[in-house]
Amino acid sequence: AKRSAPSIIFIDEIDAVGRQRGTSLTTNDEREQTLNQLLVEMDGFDTRSAVVVIAATNRPDGLDQALLRPGRFDRRVVVDRPDWKGRQAILTIHSRNVPLAPDVDLTQLARSTTGMVGADLANLVNEAALLAARRNLEKVTMSNFEEALDKIQLGAERPLVLSEDDMRVVAYHEGGHALVGLLTPHSDPVTKVTIVPRGQALGVTQYTPIDDRYNYSKEYLFARIMNALGGRTAEEVALGSITTGAENDFQQVTAIARQMVTKWGMSDRVGLVSFSDRASPFGGGGMTDGSHEYSDETAKIIDEEVHAIVDAAYQQVKKVLTTYRTTLDRIAQELRRNESLNAKQLQAIVDATGAGSAAAMAQATTATNHSQDIHPAVEASIEQPTQGGGV
Template identity: 55%
Template sequence: MAIGAASEHEQTLQQILTEMDGFTGREGVIVLAATNQPDVLDRALLRPGRFDRRVVVNLPDKVGREAILKVHTREVPLADDVRLDELAATTPGLSGADLKNLVNEAALLAARREESAVRQKDFLDALEKIVLGPERPLLLTREDRERIAYHESGHAILGLVMPGADPVHRVTIVPRGQALGVTYQRPQTDRYNYPEAYLRAKIVGMLGGRAAEEIVYGTRTTGAENDIEQATQLARNMVTRWGMSDKLGMVQLAPRENPYLSGAGGGYVGAKPFGEETARIIDAEVQRIINESHEQAKSLLKAHRKELDALVDALLARETLGEEEILEVTGLPPAPPLETRPLAMAGREK
């Protein structure tokens, strides 16, 4: 089947090239194509005279998201409290299709609640469902709910005290999707470049759930599986893709990820372009970043144990807390910004 598939691929490619080469400048024909996998296209397709002009369509920014929301809400009755600009600011990373789904979900929620118009709360609840997943009706014991509350509160507290951390938008111990609890953080603005300190802050926050459990109970559970997976992948990218390891330097040791390919496009095909010693250093550097971040998470949570306990008590009583409620319960301000200084100024210091 592999040979046949390859043959059909070649025949299709050759036919496309033949048809495109048959055009002259007098037909007035423009050939357009779209793909989510530009890195796997045959180079013959990209030569001058064929698909030689490429337009990259990125995810919409805040202005684009607001314009898209206006399009999809033209036929939807909106309440006076709806602010599309605020919704656009709270939905970084969402595509046009995601925003259309958000409007549909909000309209369905308003209809179920027998409302005559869609309110801002309907949009926020719909966003929560899309981002965090639908609620799951699980019967949890008091002990399980308390442990989940400490786990999520660990994430939330670190999101308030780590410089540069994304603001904590919502914390819940209501099971959603595959998670028993969720801490939802969102960036204040669209991000296109990530400082090393910001990435470190994210890893520290990811490990806050496990750190809180260890501090309070002195034991570990399987609840940190997804946190560990994300933290490890982020640390490995710092070391192998972004040159953030002093021991390895600015050397590319992993390919650019393609999210549209199976397996997320990670990993080399065939032999890795580095030896066993380099592989050992990579593993050691990833482990160092994780261990340092874990210790920092535990240290910060121990220093803010009072706020941690207060947030847990509030979660056990209300199950879900919004951003303003979290700040009120803990008495903590939002996370301070990262301290940065221009490289030129740093280079003058001796």
């Protein structure tokens, strides 16, 4: 590089050789020698060398501190995931040489791909083009993009034949997720629900944020917990029995509630503090040794608060699904008949079964404390008879 100056050295995944030294249970002399030599070479550059060294990593917390000292990698540039405008620009670039049908709306696609990076969006365009080619289409349609997006976000369809009993359970489970999402304030909009097995799931309910989120309110997190509990609670309310299908839902619920209590100061009993697990002296890169920086008494309070949040959400979800049982039954029926429902079809069912006003209230409400206030969907139905029935 010095002989070819001016030049740029780019080191991708620098954490492979630049991981913090002395943090591994096993020695790796070759890696440490490589790191030491890299440090020596970087010290050999000066402002007259005309050599710029750039490195990239997804794990900056695990880098050796010697790499980050002034004169080495002392300037850090965070490359965040693109917002919807950035995604739209990326989609435009990757689709330049792809014949698009008139119905393709890149703005809508950009808003539907929250969290995706450039490589994901390039893959989306490629998958949509492949689908169009397999169907002998001259142009890639919006339907091709939507199908490709489902494959990427939800997983590929599995040729799994479910029994009638299993299909009924999955229909109510996913219907519960969807209905709670439709009637819960601060929830991301429900855009699709399906009982077609995808990836490792027997069914999927898809939520698509209206805008990119960079901050999360207590109400939004509580809504996330309610949505996740909708599946198991629907099984209980409609079928009178429960299954193992909610394992992943419970993992999400527990993780969100625990972070609300231990990291984000959203528990009055625990207070405005943020706890974390102690770092492992051997792991590095964010690994922990399993111990905590709080007492056993505090740990007990944390567990109680996590259970209190989850139980409050469960009680609200149960009220909603019991109150709007007819709507739940109808969604489950339509899922068994059609396998998938989009946002418009779900809204039509909600309107036809008398839950439309509650859904509208949920979308407009600015409730501040779900664990204490009555759920708007329940409040909207106080003067209405409780819906009932079964499939």
